[in-house]
Amino acid sequence: MSVHLPALDHGFMDPAAALYTIRIHGDLGATVLSAFPALVPQHLGADTVLTGPLDRSALYGVLAQVEALGLDLVEIRQLTPQRRSPEPGDNRSP
Amino acid sequence: MDRAKARLISRGDLLAALDRAAARKVTIMSAPAGSGKTSLLRAWADRLSQPQRLAVMQVQRDQHDAQQFWLALLDVVRQASGTTSRAEPPTATPDFNGPAMVDRVLSELAGQRGRLILVIDDLHELTSPDALAQLTRLLNNLPGDVHAVLATRRDLPLRLHQLRLAGELAEIRAADLRFTEREARELLDASGIALSEAGVALLHQRTEGWAAGLRLAAISLADHPDPERFVAEFSGSDRTVAEYLIAEMLERQPDDVKDLLLRTSLLDRVNAELADLLTGRPGSERILLELEDANAFVISLDPERTWFRYHHLFADLLRLELRRALPAEVPVLHRRAAEWFIQHGQVVDAIRHTQAAGDWRGAARLLADYSFSMTLDGNTQTIQALLQAFPQGADHPELALVHATVDLVQGRLDEAAARLAVAETYAEAAPPDRRRSLRVAIASLKLSLARRRGHFAGVLEQAKFLASPVTGRSDEDIALRSDLRAVALMNLGIVEAWSLALPDAERHLQEGAVLARNIGRPYLEVACLAQLGFASKIRPFATTRRRCHEAIALADRHGWGAEPIVAPALVTLAANLVWTGEFDEGERWLHRTEQALQTDTGPGIRLLVHIARGMLQAGRGRRHEALDEFSAAEHLRSQLAGSHALASQVTGWMLATQARVGLPGEARASLAALDDERANSGEIGNARAVICLAEGNPAAALPAVQDVLDGTAPVIGYVTLVETHLLAGLAHRELGDQRAANQAAERALTLAEPDRLVLPFVMTGSAELLEALPRHETAHAALLTDILDVVHGSSLAAQDQPPRPQTEELSPTELRVLRYLPTNLSRPEIASELSVSVNTVNTHVRNIYAKLQARDRSSAVQRARELRLLSAGLTH
Numbered sequence: 001m002s003v004h005l006p007a008l009d010h011g012f013m014d015p016a017a018a019l020y021t022i023r024i025h026g027d028l029g030a031t032v033l034s035a036f037p038a039l040v041p042q043h044l045g046a047d048t049v050l051t052g053p054l055d056r057s058a059l060y061g062v063l064a065q066v067e068a069l070g071l072d073l074v075e076i077r078q079l080t081p082q083r084r085s086p087e088p089g090d091n092r093s094p
Numbered sequence: 095m096d097r098a099k100a101r102l103i104s105r106g107d108l109l110a111a112l113d114r115a116a117a118r119k120v121t122i123m124s125a126p127a128g129s130g131k132t133s134l135l136r137a138w139a140d141r142l143s144q145p146q147r148l149a150v151m152q153v154q155r156d157q158h159d160a161q162q163f164w165l166a167l168l169d170v171v172r173q174a175s176g177t178t179s180r181a182e183p184p185t186a187t188p189d190f191n192g193p194a195m196v197d198r199v200l201s202e203l204a205g206q207r208g209r210l211i212l213v214i215d216d217l218h219e220l221t222s223p224d225a226l227a228q229l230t231r232l233l234n235n236l237p238g239d240v241h242a243v244l245a246t247r248r249d250l251p252l253r254l255h256q257l258r259l260a261g262e263l264a265e266i267r268a269a270d271l272r273f274t275e276r277e278a279r280e281l282l283d284a285s286g287i288a289l290s291e292a293g294v295a296l297l298h299q300r301t302e303g304w305a306a307g308l309r310l311a312a313i314s315l316a317d318h319p320d321p322e323r324f325v326a327e328f329s330g331s332d333r334t335v336a337e338y339l340i341a342e343m344l345e346r347q348p349d350d351v352k353d354l355l356l357r358t359s360l361l362d363r364v365n366a367e368l369a370d371l372l373t374g375r376p377g378s379e380r381i382l383l384e385l386e387d388a389n390a391f392v393i394s395l396d397p398e399r400t401w402f403r404y405h406h407l408f409a410d411l412l413r414l415e416l417r418r419a420l421p422a423e424v425p426v427l428h429r430r431a432a433e434w435f436i437q438h439g440q441v442v443d444a445i446r447h448t449q450a451a452g453d454w455r456g457a458a459r460l461l462a463d464y465s466f467s468m469t470l471d472g473n474t475q476t477i478q479a480l481l482q483a484f485p486q487g488a489d490h491p492e493l494a495l496v497h498a499t500v501d502l503v504q505g506r507l508d509e510a511a512a513r514l515a516v517a518e519t520y521a522e523a524a525p526p527d528r529r530r531s532l533r534v535a536i537a538s539l540k541l542s543l544a545r546r547r548g549h550f551a552g553v554l555e556q557a558k559f560l561a562s563p564v565t566g567r568s569d570e571d572i573a574l575r576s577d578l579r580a581v582a583l584m585n586l587g588i589v590e591a592w593s594l595a596l597p598d599a600e601r602h603l604q605e606g607a608v609l610a611r612n613i614g615r616p617y618l619e620v621a622c623l624a625q626l627g628f629a630s631k632i633r634p635f636a637t638t639r640r641r642c643h644e645a646i647a648l649a650d651r652h653g654w655g656a657e658p659i660v661a662p663a664l665v666t667l668a669a670n671l672v673w674t675g676e677f678d679e680g681e682r683w684l685h686r687t688e689q690a691l692q693t694d695t696g697p698g699i700r701l702l703v704h705i706a707r708g709m710l711q712a713g714r715g716r717r718h719e720a721l722d723e724f725s726a727a728e729h730l731r732s733q734l735a736g737s738h739a740l741a742s743q744v745t746g747w748m749l750a751t752q753a754r755v756g757l758p759g760e761a762r763a764s765l766a767a768l769d770d771e772r773a774n775s776g777e778i779g780n781a782r783a784v785i786c787l788a789e790g791n792p793a794a795a796l797p798a799v800q801d802v803l804d805g806t807a808p809v810i811g812y813v814t815l816v817e818t819h820l821l822a823g824l825a826h827r828e829l830g831d832q833r834a835a836n837q838a839a840e841r842a843l844t845l846a847e848p849d850r851l852v853l854p855f856v857m858t859g860s861a862e863l864l865e866a867l868p869r870h871e872t873a874h875a876a877l878l879t880d881i882l883d884v885v886h887g888s889s890l891a892a893q894d895q896p897p898r899p900q901t902e903e904l905s906p907t908e909l910r911v912l913r914y915l916p917t918n919l920s921r922p923e924i925a926s927e928l929s930v931s932v933n934t935v936n937t938h939v940r941n942i943y944a945k946l947q948a949r950d951r952s953s954a955v956q957r958a959r960e961l962r963l964l965s966a967g968l969t970h
Contacts, residue, residue, distance in 0.1 A: 024334075025334075026332060026333060026334035026335075026337075027331070027332035027333050027334070028333075028334060028337070029333055029334075029337050029338075029341070030418060031337055031341070031411060031414045031415045031418055032334060032336075032337050032411070032414065034414050034417060034418050035410075035414050046332050067126065067127065067247060067248065068127060068406065068407065068410050069127075069334075069336065069407065069410055069411065070126055070127045070128050070304075070306065070334075070335075070336050070407050071334060072334070
């Protein structure tokens, strides 16, 4: 199942951002999901997986929201490593 | 419909755990949102036995301002220990001293009797790292009877290892706070909900004992027709507990309640008026009160139940739902709220809501108008947070003024100047209604900048706007202009004082102090009064002292007695005391000045401290140490941008002291390097004379001071003339003209008598000159005796020590006789001086002894000195 990632539409990714997946226990409804506009949700079993490009600040912002809404964080994983400096050919999608 | 009042159930085990924990110093409750921390604390507080007092504080949402945190904490501590009546309530100041604030809280805590429990809830909202560090120090140093309880959502970087090692730290974590199945049943029973055992077990399992989940479920279950089915459906859903239950709860509410909850969710706090405004309907008061009665998610903030807030988790989810359900309404609601806040003077909230409405231009304008007053309120960090919220890359020229204000407060003077230039360019091109207020603000900032940089010349240009009266279109407008005016008066007065335009300085500082008092700005009032002390040079010393004491007393009342703001008064008082020979007392005040200047020092005030210290050392005969101080002062003076009021005094004394420690050659070389303008001042003239005397050339000393004696050389004050007369006297003495020497000494004494100056005599080494003066040739015998005492090593008694009470006042004739007691004239000689009989003198002396409770002449003289009676007959 492929996941459509709108942030990569232009084939451009902020070099300071990495791709993360964040797995939350429970089936997140529309209200809670609206707290994570930069991430794309996927319902996998009893969990919801949020995926998207996040730089450090955005990542900790997301974690703060998870805490604030009393959500049950199961896993957080980085899918692509963070780049140190922009290079040509960055616009390959993973 | 009868809603059961949500009772806090008694969670016995946990309450017992808190009781046990209270035996140690600190308890930390660290558990996620909705675990029931606040409810537990409230239940525990309710059942505490009386002798223990409770200070409860809840950290404001996203509290990045250390000062606001500490002021709130100090406030609850003072209220709990009942000291609110004594001192002034603490107010925010532009320069916040964290360590001093912690000391203040510690001393408040130490000063109260009996046990005190300090509760700080929502500690995770404190985002200032400074504040956390300061709090760590507080917790590690709690006095004996104080116990602290901290509630937080996540573990914080509080370094409390020592407490933990000593067994003084107790922790309560999420697992401890989970409701057991039995407690879940109790909660449901208390809300009048009938649910089967199996149903309770299911509910407990689904919520995992999470307090917020159980309470939310209880709200929906309370009047549900089929509780069992509700629980079953809830169990079968995979949705997160909070989302599911809040949605359920909202659905069950009548439309007006649901509307109110959603629309007011974007406020940090809500009252009936605001709620009516945002819903567009009356009747919010009833709804809010009922909501609080029905559930634990709406909490009133005051005993009268006028202000409410929602549990953060609850509010967050409502806010999300509002954005999802009524997206077009959100900016409108923010705008309406902003208007309400502006009308009620809550500027920070107004700006936040204006930003949230997406009205960046409006927010920029508000911030530009109010940032000045906000810095006076001590809200500089808040201003920075608001600035950061503006989208990057957006161009808001009005913000240049805000940035300049922050730069100025935080000491980045060059940046402030650059931004002010930008703001000025914008102001000229701004629409007419904006132009005037921008110009006024810019002028006031420029005045502050000039004062801080020491650019004293040309500052008066900026003060032109002070000539026009304070007008405005609204109350806020007038308040803002009054703030600007008060600060402008203060800065202008300071600049004038340091430029020795003293009558103007006095006038402006007095006006500034009165205005500051009227507009409720105690900080500015203290600043003006402290500078007024310094500006009182042309007044009698007694007036200067009184003014300094006034400023210091006011500062002490507000807890600013050790702040840099009062330093001008402290150092002026210290110097004043050194001038009159009260060295010990002067040293105490100097010490206090140095403590006050630990955090911030401008070169101007540091220069004053060096001069005062130099004077003290010279007074005590420590010439090398005095030279060090005067040299340090001279070095600072040479680095100042503008010319300093006391410049010639600093240089003069440095050169003179150099000569006196045996370096006349160096002194002469420095003297030659002075430019003409400086070289012609009276103080330098005196230095020249000292150098000549040190070189063994008294004949050259006399022409050196001729300009001063005939009044053609400018002097800072009359104290220079006292020195001049003494130096002339010393020269005459060396040249063998004793009569001229005596005359010069007498002139010096006459000048020194009104204020009872002692220091010039000590500094010039005039002991022999005075001793050679025949007693009957002086009208100032008492002063002379005092001076000789000091020269021979004693410090005069401090005025501040409370003297033993006098029984009766002395009559004018008795005072006249009293003045002769310190001399070595016999009673017949005194009688002949006063042209009365010896019997009359004896009677007077008897009465004097009785009134002063003295046994003999010397104890009478001692008492008279303590009571400052020896000059009483001369001044009026």
